[in-house]
Amino acid sequence: MGLFGISKEKAFLHTSCELGVYRNERIRNQYVRVAKKLGISVFDDDLNSRFVCGSLLLDLGYEKEFIKLARKNLSFLRELGIKRVVVCCPECYLCLIKDYPTLLPDFDIQVDFFVDLALKKLRKKNFRGLAGFSLTYHDPSSIVHHGLSFIEQPRELLSVLGHDVIDITNSGERVFSCGSSGGLPESNAFLASTVCRRRLEELKSADVDVLATLGVRNYEHLSKYASRYGFRIFEFSDLLSFSLGLPVEPPEVSEGELSPSKYEGAYSDELKVLAYSSDASGLSTVPNKVLLPECVEDVQKFVKSNKIISIRGGGSGLVGGSVVSQNSQEGGVVLNLGRMDKVLEVDDNKEFVIVESGVVLTELNEVLGKIGYEFPIVPMSKDIATIGGMVATNAFGFKSVKQKRMADMVIELCVVDGSGEVRKISRVDAASITGMEGITGVITKIKLKIVPKTPKSLMIYRGSLFKLIELSHKLKLRGDVHSILLFDKHLSKLLGLQGSDGSGKDNYYLFVEFEGDTGEIRGRAYESRMRLLERFYFNLAKEGFVRMEDIKLFLDKIPEFDEYLRVNKIPYFSNLGLGVTFPLFRKGDLGKVNDLLGFVKNRMRGGVFGGFGVGVAKREFLDSTERKLVERVKKRYDPRSKFNRGVLITFENLLKERGEREEFSDFLDSVDAAVKFSEDSDKNGGSE
Amino acid sequence: MSVEAENAKEEIRDLLRGCLFSGIPNGSCAIFRVVKNECVSPRGQLLILKGGVYDPVVYDNDLSGSANRMSLSSTDYVRIIRKARKVLVEEGLEPESVKKVFEDFKNLRS
Numbered sequence: 001m002g003l004f005g006i007s008k009e010k011a012f013l014h015t016s017c018e019l020g021v022y023r024n025e026r027i028r029n030q031y032v033r034v035a036k037k038l039g040i041s042v043f044d045d046d047l048n049s050r051f052v053c054g055s056l057l058l059d060l061g062y063e064k065e066f067i068k069l070a071r072k073n074l075s076f077l078r079e080l081g082i083k084r085v086v087v088c089c090p091e092c093y094l095c096l097i098k099d100y101p102t103l104l105p106d107f108d109i110q111v112d113f114f115v116d117l118a119l120k121k122l123r124k125k126n127f128r129g130l131a132g133f134s135l136t137y138h139d140p141s142s143i144v145h146h147g148l149s150f151i152e153q154p155r156e157l158l159s160v161l162g163h164d165v166i167d168i169t170n171s172g173e174r175v176f177s178c179g180s181s182g183g184l185p186e187s188n189a190f191l192a193s194t195v196c197r198r199r200l201e202e203l204k205s206a207d208v209d210v211l212a213t214l215g216v217r218n219y220e221h222l223s224k225y226a227s228r229y230g231f232r233i234f235e236f237s238d239l240l241s242f243s244l245g246l247p248v249e250p251p252e253v254s255e256g257e258l259s260p261s262k263y264e265g266a267y268s269d270e271l272k273v274l275a276y277s278s279d280a281s282g283l284s285t286v287p288n289k290v291l292l293p294e295c296v297e298d299v300q301k302f303v304k305s306n307k308i309i310s311i312r313g314g315g316s317g318l319v320g321g322s323v324v325s326q327n328s329q330e331g332g333v334v335l336n337l338g339r340m341d342k343v344l345e346v347d348d349n350k351e352f353v354i355v356e357s358g359v360v361l362t363e364l365n366e367v368l369g370k371i372g373y374e375f376p377i378v379p380m381s382k383d384i385a386t387i388g389g390m391v392a393t394n395a396f397g398f399k400s401v402k403q404k405r406m407a408d409m410v411i412e413l414c415v416v417d418g419s420g421e422v423r424k425i426s427r428v429d430a431a432s433i434t435g436m437e438g439i440t441g442v443i444t445k446i447k448l449k450i451v452p453k454t455p456k457s458l459m460i461y462r463g464s465l466f467k468l469i470e471l472s473h474k475l476k477l478r479g480d481v482h483s484i485l486l487f488d489k490h491l492s493k494l495l496g497l498q499g500s501d502g503s504g505k506d507n508y509y510l511f512v513e514f515e516g517d518t519g520e521i522r523g524r525a526y527e528s529r530m531r532l533l534e535r536f537y538f539n540l541a542k543e544g545f546v547r548m549e550d551i552k553l554f555l556d557k558i559p560e561f562d563e564y565l566r567v568n569k570i571p572y573f574s575n576l577g578l579g580v581t582f583p584l585f586r587k588g589d590l591g592k593v594n595d596l597l598g599f600v601k602n603r604m605r606g607g608v609f610g611g612f613g614v615g616v617a618k619r620e621f622l623d624s625t626e627r628k629l630v631e632r633v634k635k636r637y638d639p640r641s642k643f644n645r646g647v648l649i650t651f652e653n654l655l656k657e658r659g660e661r662e663e664f665s666d667f668l669d670s671v672d673a674a675v676k677f678s679e680d681s682d683k684n685g686g687s688e
Numbered sequence: 689m690s691v692e693a694e695n696a697k698e699e700i701r702d703l704l705r706g707c708l709f710s711g712i713p714n715g716s717c718a719i720f721r722v723v724k725n726e727c728v729s730p731r732g733q734l735l736i737l738k739g740g741v742y743d744p745v746v747y748d749n750d751l752s753g754s755a756n757r758m759s760l761s762s763t764d765y766v767r768i769i770r771k772a773r774k775v776l777v778e779e780g781l782e783p784e785s786v787k788k789v790f791e792d793f794k795n796l797r798s
Contacts, residue, residue, distance in 0.1 A: 018796060019789065019792065019793055019796065020789055020792075052793070052796065056789065057789075057790070057793060058770060059751055059770065059773075060747075060773060060777075060782070060786050060789060060790070061770060061772075061773025061774045061775075061776060061777040061782060061786075062774075062777055062790055062793075063770070063771075063774045063777075064692065065790070065793070141750070141752035141753055141754060142752070142753065144753075145752055145753030145754045145756065146753040146756065146757075146766075147753075147756075147757075173757075174716075175754075176716070176718040176721065176754075177718040177750045177752035177754070178718070179718060179719070179750055180750070181750045181751060181752055182749055182750040182751030182752065182769075183747070183751075183786065183789070184719075184747075184748075184749065184750040186785055186786060186788075186789050187744075187747035187748075187783050187785055187786050188747060188748055188783075188785075189785075191719065191722075191723070191748055192750075194722050195718050195719060195721075195722055195750070198718070198721060198722050199718065263722050263723045265723055265725060265727065265728065265745075265748060267725060267727040267728075267745060270741060270743075271727045271736055271741065271743055271745055272725075272726075272727055274732075274735050274736045274738075274741060275725075275726035275727045275729070275731075275732030275733070275735050275736055276726050276732070277735055277739070278709050278731075278735055279711065280708075280709070280710045280711050280712075282708065282709060286739075292724075292725065314711065314714070315711050315714075315726070315731070316710075316711055316712075338724040338725070339724045339725075341724060358724070360715070362715065381711075381712065382715075383712070383714075383715025383716065384711050384712065384714050384715040538712075538758070538760055541708065541710075541760030541761060542760070542762060546708070
């Protein structure tokens with residue numbers, strides 16, 4: 001027996017903290033009753049009410065006070081002889097399992113998660129619940145994203161209780177938070193409720209009317225709006241109580257006030273210019289100002305009233321396309337189109353979709369997925385890449401053989417040109433915008449082809465490079481091949497494929513994705529492989545690769561290129577469908593990049609594919625013909641060179657290389673006068 | 689400025705050193721999804737801190753951990769934001785609603 005006559009074998013049950021805006025006596029009481037019913041030996045609940053683990057304090061920045069509290073709690077548990085804590089709340093569990101041991105090196109208390117224990121107890125009893133609800137489950141981000149991966153256990157528990165779990169796409173590892181964590185409801189209740197409503201909107205796609213979640217904070221936060229979205233919401237203690245024949249206390253329903261679906265934060269210019277000072281290229285310049293248009297009229301107004309503009313979508317470019325030119329003496333503004341994010345029309349015949357340029361690809365595909373369609377060009381940055389940005393860079397799909405680049409999919413564009421006028425660009429003229437990286441105008445609206453979403457299957461071939469290239473020649477002639485990817489020995493390991501067999505020759509792998517069920521890997525096994533492939537991009541960075549080139553070569557040239565890469569110890573993978581090879585470089589190997597580009601140009605008769613764009617970083621690789629073409633189109637759409645200065649061509653070069661500096665400057669002055677006239681007209685209520 | 693705040697800033701500078709600012713974690717951020725402003729995105733908040741600005745904007749964040757999971761450079765985003773909040777607390781610049789939580793806590797303990 002320990003102090004106060006308490007058995008040392010008993011665990012301390014921590015249901016949740018009595019701190020912050022969400023406290024729920026009902027759920028706490030239910031957990032105590034469920035624990036007793038399941039035979040989880042715990043102390044009485046009056047002890048629990050005295051215990052605050054303090055996760056909220058730490059999240060809100062009160063680190064010193066948190067450490068003091070954690071030290072007190074550890075002494076408290078030791079005094080009572082408690083060696084084990086069972087935690088019901090996901091946030092508290094995360095805090096006790098990760099933060100306590102980090103900040104208190106002598107923390108020696110065993111921490112168990114209630115859901116995990118309950119599942120084990122019910123399994124042991126071979127418990128099977130009666131037919132329950134068809135429900136969807138909102139994963140608490142605290143037990144999914146922080147390396148704990150409690151994804152399967154809650155679902156399994158729901159299944160044991162007799163419920164049928166219908167997951168939406170963004171669940172499990174892909175779950176979006178509902179805004180209940182990190183002290184957000186305490187610090188910005190309005191924003192927290194907007195985030196909550198967006199999550200509920202998304203959960204509706206499960207097409208069920210019951211929502212289950214875990215923990216007091218998630219439950220109370222989602223409860224505020226759940227009924228407005230047609231959900232009955234239950235916390236796990238409710239569902240466990242139902243199934244175990246325990247009383248379920250009726251919840252107190254208090255609906256929250258509705259906030260707008262978009263949040264208008266009052267963020268200062270000082271914050272905005274820093275937040276938009278860089279993109280994925282790592283190039284960085286602080287702009288003079290950041291503009292966030294909501295509609296075409298805003299774009300026109302901003303174009304007319306600013307001289308130097310960098311157009312930005314998701315900021316996922318690797319070549320500095322959306323960073324204000326570092327050479328610009330006058331600075332410039334960033335025009336971010338992220339808030340123009342509406343899917344405007346999905347064609348009744350499902351042939352096209354019309355979107356605003358700030359729509360993120362993944363969000364577009366969520367909309368199209370509901371009607372069994374998709375947009376097939378999927379770059380590796382699909383979760384942040386905007387459609388406008390993809391058109392501007394003529395992005396290519398990581399995999400697709402049939403739909404090679406954005407230019408194949410664009411039907412029509414609306415663009416605001418350098419004078420602030422809206423131009424409708426037909427498919428024939430779209431080439432003057434697609435791939436021009438924003439130097440010819442601001443894309444505001446796009447009409448795109450869409451394709452039916454078909455089930456796919458996979459084959460993985462292993463063999464010598466020659467054998468696999470020969471095979472891919474044949475595969476490219478088939479009509480049902482979706483993608484052909486080749487991985488060298490090093491990268492195969494990152495995909496969980498077998499490494500060297502000792503011969504050194506048969507260590508190449510070919511991933512061939514088929515439309516339909518031709519491939520042997522199908523269904524869940526296929527999904528699992530595809531998830532690995534998605535993670536591949538992340539694993540590259542985690543392996544220390546900081547740069548990737550995109551080299552276009554004929555397939556027959558790949559063996560010679562492979563030899564060069566092997567000798568120089570440069571790992572690579574190839575999209576054989578597109579004929580593009582991606583050599584990868586670690587920080588210490590960046591010196592090899594120029595040698596490689598020289599080898600490709602001089603010996604292989606290949607070139608840079610430009611799939612990642614040219615931007616600022618690679619503009620010197622444009623040859624004179626390409627540069628002339630760019631200049632010509634630039635002059636037609638943006639003679640004053642307002643847009644994306646430094647991208648593809650420099651402003652100074654634009655003047656110098658034309659050999660018309662004075663003449664061109666005079667021309668620009670006349671354009672300035674025209675712009676000024678237009679602005680004055682605007683101020684005076686229009687040009688009439 | 690307190691030693692605690694100065695130490696926290698130093699730690700943030702260290703933690704930011706290896707960050708790639710790729711923006712990939714933005715795609716998993718529930719806050720950025722509704723606000724569509726980099727001031728609240730994982731990348732944007734880190735760029736603001738890199739610029740040496742400590743502002744209550746770091747409270748417009750749910751610390752969901754998705755940014756840690758998606759970070760290409762294994763940047764500990766949650767830790768950085770908690771440290772930035774610590775700086776604000778040390779300087780008395782946390783939002784009033786946050787101060788109230790702390791007052792409640794003190795009352796609870798007493």
